[in-house]
Amino acid sequence: MLRGEVEPIILMTELIKQKKELEKILSKYGVKEPEEIERKIERGEIPEHPSYEDFLSALAFKQNIAELKKSIEKFLREI
Template identity: 65%
Template sequence: MKEVIPLILIKEIIEEKRKLRRILSKYKVKVPEEIEEMIERDEIPEHPSYEDFLSALALKKNIEEMGKAISRIIDEI
């Protein structure tokens, strides 16, 4: 059963990365923090950019956490 969990997480990581890439490409940036910087410099409007920034940040964190979870599970196998 433990072998199935990493596969499920990998599938979820792929989907989360697609969502993250979609947001980042919308602003032509590489990391979520660049969206926030653009807002601070008044290069883009705060709405809906700030919501996109927060979503991208959450996606990035989820991807990192799922990657760590996969590593822990694999170490246990």
């Protein structure tokens, strides 16, 4: 396999991994978006610890997913 062919496979693998981690956190709190975790904390529905750390992790996964999608789209436009 050529170097250029490996990159999209790595990107897709990482995208899947990040999405699974995000889904794990979101399902833990029964929400669809990370921001909903923060709102639950603010309303006192869930304890701040470790929920806030999970919220921050979920935000990071969401951002990583967006960046990976952009990289994959860029690669696809180039082929």
